[in-house]
Amino acid sequence: MKNTTKQRLLTHNLISLFGMVLAIFGFVVGATLIAIDMHHHFENPYTGIFTYMVVPGFLCGGLALILGGAILEKRSRLRNGTDTTHLPIINLNDRKHFTAFLTITVVTLLFIAISVVGGYRAYHFTESVEFCGKTCHSVMKPEYTAYQNSPHANAGCVTCHIGPGADFFVKSKINGLYQVYSVLFNKYNRPIPTPVHNLRPAKETCYTCHWPQKFFGAVELNHTYFRADEENSPWSIQMLLKVGGGDPDNGRAQGIHWHMAGTTKIEYIAADERRQELPWVRMTTADGKQTIFQTTDKKKQLTPEQIATATIRTMDCIDCHNRPTHQYHSPERALNDALAGGQLNPAMPSIKANGIKALTGDYKTEGEALSAIQATLKEAYPEGGAEVENAIVAVQKIYSRNLFPEMNVSWKEYPDNIGHMITPGCFRCHNGDHKSEQGATITRDCNSCHTIIAQGPGRNVTSINTGGLDFKHPEDIDEEWKTTRCDECHSGVPVM
Ligand code: HEC
Ligand code: HEC
Ligand code: HEC
Ligand code: HEC
Ligand code: HEC
Ligand code: HEC
Structure with a gap:
């Protein structure tokens, strides 16, 4: 307790008061958001980042300011002689002390409770597919898109990239901090290099769901x-x-x-x-x-x-x-699959060749590519009609799933x-x-x-x-x- 015997509480200073405002703000907003998240799971990763990273920052920052303000106040009182004890003397029979003691105890307990719940939710949040795949959406878009179309679309990113246990968890969070920094300061590579050298051994990831003794036949x-x-x-x-x-x-x-x-x-x-x-x-x-x-x-x-x-x-x-899980198909393979699967009609003359031409242009952005695909196919089939419109949509879809010019990602890079x-x-x-x-x-x-x-x-x-x-x-x-x-x-x- 940082109050003195006969004086105003040590926290009666501008810094501590400002800290209290921040802490109360963080506490109320945080508790409300966590309660909302527990009932309606947040889909938007930014809401998650705000709740589990920004708001706790306010709360902790506020608490630090309260303490810091009190320490400064104590020092100045020691210096000008209005206070002679080095540590506060607590007298629970004093009403003021008692109220302060009670308030601090209750707030501390609440803070711990919120931290446990919040920390647990924050842990789950940073492990979620929304956080890994959507937060830096332009950066992770290729991996996330490919993942959603893969047999592992229901296995979280972390099952392969982190796996169970504390050591890789800590490693990944430290690594993650660097990644957040590199995204904020635009320092990342395009495309992102494969983690092939520091990927966790397959025995600790893939083996949690698959094991070689269980494969057989053809x-x-x-x-x-x-x-x-x-x-x-x-x-x-x-x-x-x-x-x-x-x-x-x-x-x-x-x-x-x-x-x-x-x-x-x-x-x-x-x-x-x-x-x-x-x-x-x-x-x-x-x-x-x-x-x-x-x-x-x-x-x-x-x-x-x-x-x-x-x-x-x-x-x-x-x-x-x-x-x-991150499979980027070549234009040849994707067009063959679409023609065999009926998304493209093989009866359209030269549709394979025109599809290749439309998909392999030198485009800077996805938007540019999608318009160019439309223009290329309209020019190739000037008669138009539903079939041509259909083909445009199918080829655009192939593009969006497999080629990511903003990140320089394509079948060639990986x-x-x-x-x-x-x-x-x-x-x-x-x-x-x-x-x-x-x-x-x-x-x-x-x-x-x-x-x-x-x-x-x-x-x-x-x-x-x-x-x-x-x-x-x-x-x-x-x-x-x-x-x-x-x-x-x-x-x-x-x-x-
Ligand atoms: C089934 C396991 C698995 C899952 C699930 C998975 N990944 Fe990967 N990921 C890998 C492997 C294996 C590599 C290394 C690829 C290589 O070496 O060619 C990789 C590579 C990456 C890379 C480096 C760039 C690249 O394409 O090589 C990023 C970024 C990435 N994953 C992000 C994610 C995100 C985000 C998710 C969740 C949306 C996710 N991964 C889910 C196995 C997985
Ligand atoms: C969380 C569980 C889980 C983990 C971890 C996991 N997988 Fe899978 N994997 C699945 C499921 C589920 C399927 C779909 C099974 C099916 O279609 O029969 C699958 C399918 C596959 C397939 C078949 C793909 C296809 O086209 O049919 C391969 C290959 C595969 N996994 C490899 C891996 C590798 C390599 C790793 C480690 C990097 C890995 N898996 C990690 C659950 C997992
Ligand atoms: C020598 C290369 C090789 C290694 C090593 C290997 N696989 Fe495979 N695996 C294949 C090939 C090839 C297929 C056939 C399907 C395909 O082309 O995707 C396959 C198929 C699979 C399938 C789908 C099986 C099915 O019946 O549909 C799974 C799941 C799988 N592998 C998981 C694993 C896991 C887990 C490991 C590590 C224990 C592993 N594989 C090691 C080459 C390999
Ligand atoms: C790092 C080298 C290496 C890679 C990569 C590799 N193999 Fe092998 N594989 C070997 C060696 C060595 C043998 C044993 C010598 C032999 O039988 O030719 C072998 C043997 C085999 C055999 C015979 C197994 C038996 O019944 O005796 C098959 C089948 C096979 N490999 C399939 C594959 C497939 C499919 C891939 C690619 C997905 C692949 N291998 C990738 C090294 C490799
Ligand atoms: C000397 C160059 C060359 C080599 C080596 C080669 N191919 Fe080809 N392949 C061609 C040409 C040319 C075509 C016909 C043009 C085309 O369709 O791309 C073709 C067509 C194909 C096709 C039909 C695919 C399609 O889209 O028309 C398949 C399948 C194929 N090759 C498989 C293979 C396999 C498997 C190997 C390796 C064992 C191989 N090729 C090695 C030149 C080659
Ligand atoms: C070491 C094992 C291995 C050997 C040897 C091998 N193949 Fe394959 N081949 C594979 C695997 C694995 C795949 C399947 C890849 C996949 O899942 O699409 C494949 C796929 C193919 C395909 C389909 C390719 C595609 O992507 O459309 C053709 C065609 C083919 N092989 C022809 C050959 C020919 C011809 C030879 C002999 C010169 C040969 N293979 C030797 C393992 C082998």
Whole structure:
């Protein structure tokens, strides 16, 4: 208690009074807003920021001013001799003291109660998808949009980016402070660099919902490609992807998830930041036997000194599923899906080629792109009509979901490692050019990861061969596809 025996309360000074006004304001507004939030959950992240970050600031700032004012007052009284005790003397029989004591006790208890509830709500708020995805909406728009259209749209951002436990929570909040600063002062990169090096290990995030022992069997993939010719000629491929997995306790783990089943460890050294070049791979089997595969490309081979000092990473989910939720589709893929799914009509002459042209212009903003898409398609189909209007909407939607010129985000900036068609993906190791000293090669056999069961021109290829077919490249390029990596020709737009 900071009041003296015979004088006015120490808090009777301008600074403390101002602090009281601030604190009461913060207290009343904060309590009201928290009560509202508990009944009608705030959708708008700014309301959340105001309630859980700005208002408590007023309250704490106010309390600090009350205390600060009292200390200054005490000092000045000591200096001019009106007060001689260094600490306040409390006499609860004095009515004034008693009232002050009671007030302070009640206010402190209320403050603690509000802080506990508010702190708990604030914790949940900063973990919410609204906070992560919408607050800096222009910055996070690409990630948030992609996320909403992904199978993880109901898994919070924090389940993958923070995960359970206090250490990563604290790390993420400290990191978060820097991020708020970089947004306020416009210091962030466009696009935002992937957190691939400091992402929390998959065992502590993905494993809370998925585990490799529970995968088995195959997944059917059905792709229809439309050519950029006048007829939008279709070509279809149907295949069974050998997802595999399996519990090593109940027989051999196999298929694609074999890498993760726990019996064999795969490690690699990356030659670049994004882990797109993996010149050195080491496999350790359950019996401890090691096999080292190195690229046969002399220019990319690592020297023994480089290997000795390099960081060796153990492969996990993120090395294949690096884009489980932030997927930006290429114009080619998005248009093929829209044509196959009926959002675009394949009977419109050259709609594939015109869609590619409309989507790949050099635009500075989304608004500019959407108007340009409209203009391009109106010019291509001057007869107009409902079908053209429909096509405009469909192509604009593809743009808004996958391309973000303000943040320089597109399929090109963030390579997806899951396949091998437009990014190196599996072929970072499986291109047939990683060999061991004993002469073994990491497989490039087209039927080791998937079995092609049907392929050919048309939208539905009916003759199915479950035994597996030899791949037929839709365009005659000789045997080129057997040795050259697919992504050296295919880039997400038609190969010229
Ligand atoms: C299923 C797990 C998962 C969820 C849920 C998730 N992310 Fe991510 N996020 C990732 C992974 C994995 C990466 C790293 C991508 C890479 O290395 O290519 C990433 C990368 C990012 C990046 C860096 C830029 C980029 O695209 O690589 C941002 C920003 C981001 N996430 C924000 C969010 C926000 C905001 C949410 C919630 C709206 C969210 N994430 C939800 C897994 C997830
Ligand atoms: C909060 C739980 C949760 C977490 C954490 C989580 N996932 Fe998922 N994941 C799901 C759900 C739910 C689905 C949808 C299941 C379905 O469609 O059958 C899913 C689907 C998937 C799919 C299938 C996608 C598809 O197109 O069908 C992949 C791949 C995947 N998750 C990978 C990951 C990876 C990698 C991580 C870690 C970075 C991760 N998940 C973290 C819940 C989670
Ligand atoms: C060697 C690369 C690789 C690794 C490592 C890997 N996956 Fe996969 N996973 C795939 C491929 C390829 C598919 C097929 C579906 C696809 O293309 O998205 C798949 C499919 C899935 C699916 C969907 C399964 C289904 O039946 O639909 C889930 C969920 C999944 N993975 C989660 C994980 C998790 C969790 C881990 C880490 C324990 C992991 N994966 C490790 C390559 C990998
Ligand atoms: C870091 C290197 C690396 C990457 C990346 C990689 N693999 Fe592998 N994979 C290996 C090695 C090493 C083997 C064992 C040698 C072999 O069987 O060719 C292997 C074996 C396999 C096998 C055979 C498993 C069995 O039953 O014996 C399949 C299937 C497979 N990988 C699928 C994939 C798929 C699909 C991807 C991409 C999503 C992928 N791998 C990415 C290194 C890698
Ligand atoms: C190491 C495993 C692996 C090998 C070897 C492999 N593939 Fe694939 N392939 C995949 C995976 C995984 C996908 C699925 C990606 C996805 O989920 O869309 C895929 C997808 C494809 C697709 C569909 C691509 C798309 O995006 O439309 C074609 C076509 C294809 N593979 C052909 C081949 C051919 C031809 C070969 C042999 C030269 C081959 N693959 C070798 C793993 C492999
Ligand atoms: C030497 C360059 C080259 C290589 C390497 C190559 N392709 Fe192609 N591919 C083409 C050309 C050219 C076309 C026809 C033009 C087009 O449609 O983009 C084509 C078309 C396709 C199509 C039909 C898609 C469409 O949109 O028309 C598929 C599927 C395909 N290629 C798969 C593959 C796969 C899988 C690999 C790797 C195993 C591969 N290609 C390697 C040049 C190549």
